[in-house]
Amino acid sequence: MSKEPVAVTGIGQTKHVAARRDVSIAGLVREAALRALDDAELTWADIDAVVIGKAPDFFEGVMMPELYLADALGAVGKPMLRVHTAGSVGGSTSLVAANLIAARVHRTVLTLAFEKQSESNAMWGLSLPIPFQQPLLAGAGGFFAPHVRAYMRRSGAPDTVGSLVAYKDRRNALKNPYAHLHEHDLTLEQVQASPMLWDPIRYSETCPSSDGACAMVLTDRAGAARAPRPPAWMLGGAMRSEPTLFAGKDFVSPQAGKDCAADVYRQAGVADPRRDIDAVEMYVPFSWYEPMWLENLGFAEEGEGWKLTESGVTALDGDLPVNMSGGVLSTNPIGASGMIRFAEAALQVRGLAGEHQVDGARRVLGHAYGGGSQFFSMWLVGSEPPDS
């Protein structure tokens, strides 16, 4: 089986903010979609199919909103698929769209993910009572804090590492015009002095709640040849899932994450990720997940990830920049967050990341996860097509 190479030729995002009261959900997604079409210099008529993703429908209070959004996304008369894989959904949505091209079912696909959290209340959406199950009223931070604690105990990391990540990502966000948080005067000391929410996670080490959308135009080899700007080529992509709760689960470094990365590296011919990959956009909703995922993704030995962070390797001018865009810590429209990681990776290898561009970024990993560290989706994109 030969697969069609998949290229990203258009990327669009909204300016992410706490509440976009000036647009409807349809207006929000259309803004990102039009920017992606403009980037690819295509029109609605060039799009064969639409693949849309978002996190739970309860976050806006609309059941299967893709039905209502068909008109706004130019999908009328076309195939439209709706993906939902929890927090990893933005990544999974990109991969489902890419597969339509790889399988030669369609030639050019618009993929989009969004969350308009201001329409409803995300904490309420996550806290609906479930019969016969323990309520998880602590929110996501309460769920992940013990696993961060477990990582710190296992690795012996000093408790300052989390604040370094948060400070770095928030500084990076200042260079990204689409990022939600632009905290110009933030200091490291302020991060370290911010209120403790779920020990050891402090207020400034958590992601915001954002309204926002991200869209990409994916196309085949012929489409890429016609693209006005450099394409990003997909070199590998994979999804892996495992149960949320079971006795054998390693919450610090889930097997599904390791397997997913290994599959992507195999497809892309990556032997040593630390050497062969230039930068990473990873899903870090709580600051400590940077060192944790560095190990899970094979960029550091077990227990060593925090040393990369502490020594500045993951800084924008470091040897392995992580979350050049400011990451989930600066922008979190939940359903779109995974796609933003994938899109930012593509922007980097296209050389179009503006002020947060990493010089010479030729192969960049986009990473997303969801559920209780249960669902993983990743892609590796490059500036050269896969067979070159």
Add this chain to the structure above:
Amino acid sequence: MTRDIAVVAFARTDHRATCEDTSEVEMLMPVLHEVLARTGLRTADIGFTCSGSSDYLAGRAFSFTMALDGVGAWPPISESHVEMDGAWALYEAWTKLLSGDADTALVYSYGKSTPGSVRDVLTRQLDPYYVAPLWPDSVALAALQAQALIDAGDTDEAALAAVGARSRADADSRVPQGSSPGDYVVRPLRTGDCPPVGDGAAAVILAAGDRARALCERPAWIRGIDHRIEAHALGVRDLTDSPSTRLAAEKAGAFERPVDTAELHAPFSAQEVVLRKALRLGDGVRVNPSGGALAANPVMAAGLARIGEAAARIHRGESGRALAHATSGPCLQQNLVAVLEGDPR
């Protein structure tokens, strides 16, 4: 595209009005076990898994995350989920097999309509700013469509009643309803024109090429599959027609040669009239021998069940070429058509 992909196994829950004594995972697990047993495959042998469901039926966010436990997702599996009827999960799995990333796929979907009021729940699918605040329910919208058909002279109440009676008769003793058309729910629709509210699950296994031949005596080859969506607002659609179904059927190759069987996802009797016209189904085509959605309508699984039922007829040698259809959204807004064939015998 040079890869032949087939439905090699199908399982579903018995038609039940309610499964209040079981959780979603408990309702799903026997179906998963049954479909795997039909092929002898274990979870670890499956190349890709894809499911369909809706959080709004479960009344909670991320409802599918627990259902995954029922699959036995360890060691970690390659897996995805659509917030749609399982027919679209099958479509995603089909593309995954087409690209060569996997040789087998497990597709499942489930829905429990009974914990809430499904008529009210489905109103939350509508435009959230202009329509949903008015709470127009699914039966009322279907009644608008039925009345439009009657006004156009495409059908009448007696003909609609006959559709309902035939469906329930075909579903035989598995369905506890009588054949009388019943009382009006929303004019012109009577009880017999409306789907029963029920809970259920369905599962299918797909396989490519020789794997399919090894797993099934007579695989149901997917000759084509396509889906299309229409505008959301009812006011801009002709409710007596289904152009998206017609286009999907055309792309799926349904009109290239006649089919002998059609499993149509028509939850309301009048929708069968619309679909028959869009799909150009003559009287010689056996429509909904399973009883269709008028006999059992587990929301989110009913569309996948249509593909499964059509495939099962091919497996049993009762059909040579069958069409399967799934729908989503108010008044047939989104439609999927698959064409299945058995090898000549």
